[in-house]
Amino acid sequence: ETGVTQTPRHLVMGMTNKKSLKCEQHLGHNAMYWYKQSAKKPLELMFVYSLEERVENNSVPSRFSPECPNSSHLFLHLHTLQPEDSALYLCASSQTPRSGTGLADTQYFGPGTRLTVL
Amino acid sequence: AQSVTQLDSHVSVSEGTPVLLRCNYSSSYSPSLFWYVQHPNKGLQLLLKYTSAATLVKGINGFEAEFKKSETSFHLTKPSAHMSDAAEYFCVVSDHSSASKIIFGSGTRLSIRP
Numbered sequence: 005e006t007g008v009t010q011t012p013r014h015l016v017m018g019m020t021n022k023k024s025l026k027c028e029q030h031l032g033h034n035a036m037y038w039y040k041q042s043a044k045k046p047l048e049l050m051f052v053y054s055l056e057e058r059v060e061n062n063s064v065p066s067r068f069s070p071e072c073p074n075s076s077h078l079f080l081h082l083h084t085l086q087p088e089d090s091a092l093y094l095c096a097s098s099q100t101p102r103s104g105t106g107l108a109d110t111q112y113f114g115p116g117t118r119l120t121v122l
Numbered sequence: 123a124q125s126v127t128q129l130d131s132h133v134s135v136s137e138g139t140p141v142l143l144r145c146n147y148s149s150s151y152s153p154s155l156f157w158y159v160q161h162p163n164k165g166l167q168l169l170l171k172y173t174s175a176a177t178l179v180k181g182i183n184g185f186e187a188e189f190k191k192s193e194t195s196f197h198l199t200k201p202s203a204h205m206s207d208a209a210e211y212f213c214v215v216s217d218h219s220s221a222s223k224i225i226f227g228s229g230t231r232l233s234i235r236p
Contacts, residue, residue, distance in 0.1 A: 008165070047166075047212065047226040094165055110156070111224075113165030 007031045008114035010095050016120045017085065025080040025117045027095030035100045036078040037111065038070060041092040053078060054100055085121045092116040124149045126215045128227035136235045141185075141200040143230045145213035148194060155196045156214040157187055160229075166212065172196065183207070208234045 008029045017023050029036060038050040050064045053072040067089075069081040078095055096111040129144040147153060154173045158166040170181025177189040183206075187198045196213060213227040 010165075044228075046228045049224065096166075110168050110171060111166075113158075113167070115163070115165045118163075 007112050008095060008097055010093075010114035010117050012117060013115065014118045014120075016122065017082070018122050019085060019087075021085075022081070022083040024082065025093055025095075025119075027078040027080075027114055029076055029078075029095075029097035029112070029114075031097055031099075031112060033097040033099045033112070034075055035098045036072060036075075037096040037098075038078065038080050039094040039096065041094055041116070043091075047094070051080075082119075085119075087121050090119055090121045092118050124153070124215055124217055124225050126213050126225050126227040128211075128213050128230045130230050131228065132231045132233065134233040134235060135203050137205055138202050141198070141203045141207065141232065143198040143211050143213075143232065145187075145196045145198065145227060146194055147196060147213070147215045149215055149217050151217040154216045155187075155189060156216070157181065157185070157196075157198050158212045158214060160210045160212065162209070169198070169211075203232075203234050205234050205236070208232055 011026045015023060035054045037052050040048045040050055051061055051070040052059050067084050071079040071081060094116045095114040098111045126145060126147045133143060135141055152174055154171060156171045157169040159169050160166045169185050170179045170187055172179045172189045178186060180186045185198055185200045187196050189196050210229045210231050212229050214224060216224045
């Protein structure tokens with residue numbers, strides 16, 4: 005678990021706030037992922053970056069904005085969120101077998117950020 | 123289209139008894155299959171994965187899973203449950219074509235009775 009770190013671990017924000025979630029991987033991987041985990045729902049893939057290029061964006065609202073400045077860091081910028089966005093946000097990384105696809109190998113997950121939107 | 127179904131949302135067993143967590147999948151390709159475990163307030167950790175090698179896959183903490191193509195199943199088992207096994211377990215299917223084709227099951231919560 006220490007291979008992928010996420011900060012903060014808990015975040016409470018109002019609907020008008022702007023905040024950012026941070027993820028850092030220390031595994032030398034070339035792909036990073038954001039997932040949303042809500043109660044009683046399957047894990048939802050939000051974004052994938054492979055070799056610092058965004059390769060997947062699964063119809064996520066524009067109030068979520070990812071940023072991947074290098075292969076070790078991934079951010080999720082949040083603004084004007086809604087209460088239904090409250091969830092556990094998980095970051096993961098993997099070493100992709102092919103460039104540009106960003107997937108299908110073992111993913112290593114961080115501990116998540118528990119987000120509450122008031 | 124791919125899908126994965128975890129047949130039980132909650133399984134409860136006594137400590138020392140066998141564990142069976144069921145997973146069925148559908149895939150148009152030869153899939154990779156994974157089991158992940160999530161302890162409370164933690165991220166997901168890989169237990170084991172199947173990638174078209176041996177059909178019986180051994181993982182960490184005494185867990186194993188058997189890929190049965192004829193039954194499209196990938197059930198997770200452990201001969202003897204331990205209290206520390208209490209967690210949420212996710213079955214995952216991937217067809218390698220893109221990240222959006224990594225499909226997580228809805229999870230099975232495993233409880234262990236003393």
